[in-house]
Amino acid sequence: MVIENKLGIKDSLELARIEEKMTKERAKEIFDENLLLEKTVGSFETLAFIHYHLFQDLYDFAGRIREVTISKGGFRFAPVLYLPQSLASIDQMPQETFDQILEKYVEMNVAHPFREGNGRSMRIWLDHILKHQLRQVVDWSQVGKEDYLLAMERSPIRDIEIKHVLKAALTSYVDNASLYMKGIDHSYAYEGYSLFRTEDL
Template sequence: MPDKYGVGEDAYCYPGSTILRNKLDIRDESTLSEAEQQLSAIAADNVEFSPPPYSLGYLQGIHQVLFCDLYEWAGQLRTVGMAKQDTRFCQPSFMEAQAGKIFKGMAAQNWFEGMGRADLINAVAEAYSEINVIHPFREGNGRAQRILFEHLIMNAGFEISWWGIEKEQWIDANIAAYHCMLEPMQHVFEKCIGSPIRP
């Protein structure tokens, strides 16, 4: 029974269903989704900001904090292949190497420090899109990734807020970026990245 990611029957789900196994033993998809949203929102306050360097391990740490109350595999890299519509995410065997290249590229740009707002928007849009294709977790990628990019952008000296971005706009921007069209993602970060943080 394929789920929204097209992975079919897998060890992450209860047998014969598309419901992810969870610590609360919730067997209803909408109830699980609501619990996931609420628990991760509360847990987000426990994610501590750290300056660079950042890494896949840092992102895993964020995911662990967000979802440890719900999923046994919180913070662990997924072990199944995943696709969503016409987007195929990175295969598990390549995720660490590919993510390493992306983080190395950001390090080479000094984690975007010293960039003006326009250059930061472009750099962040590209890096966000690349990490999204890695999609390292079975669920909760977007929430963990947004916190990582909050840290990156704040460290680069700018305010960041996700308010005003509709879910469909996120989805459309990610699909476009997968097809090498970064403009919609740049528009997202144009809205999200605010003024320089005053010392």
């Protein structure tokens, strides 16, 4: 099944290629144009803005709460019926410390508010929170794919692993363009997208 898209692409490999290129260009804009500067830190509204900006050229559902129930690896994300309530609760979660921020991130992942592109959007959202609250961001190039995916898979039950993995990769280079671009590339690689380098787009 190929996701219905604005470009009318019917081939899944072609869609993946175009999606990677177009959304990485949009991710680069978020940094280059400082688009999150005045956005509310840690809110679903800001996450929805990030998702919309990344996927606006491709999908009608960009930035919109999903209307279907989704699952991954046998784990069912929050039911559609309870999504608005879940997102409102997550908005109210504290985000003063690293542990609190990661707990909020884990809960947002359980909610998985969008039809597609949750992980890529949420990692930008997480760094936005860390940058403003702690003056740090994750150096995603230091976070191995398997370590990250396994820790995230276990995080709804036991979040100590994802906290450990990401804390070890924190850096104070919050405004470093090269670090951001490499981070986008690694973030995308977790989801199997690795044809283009962000800094070359």
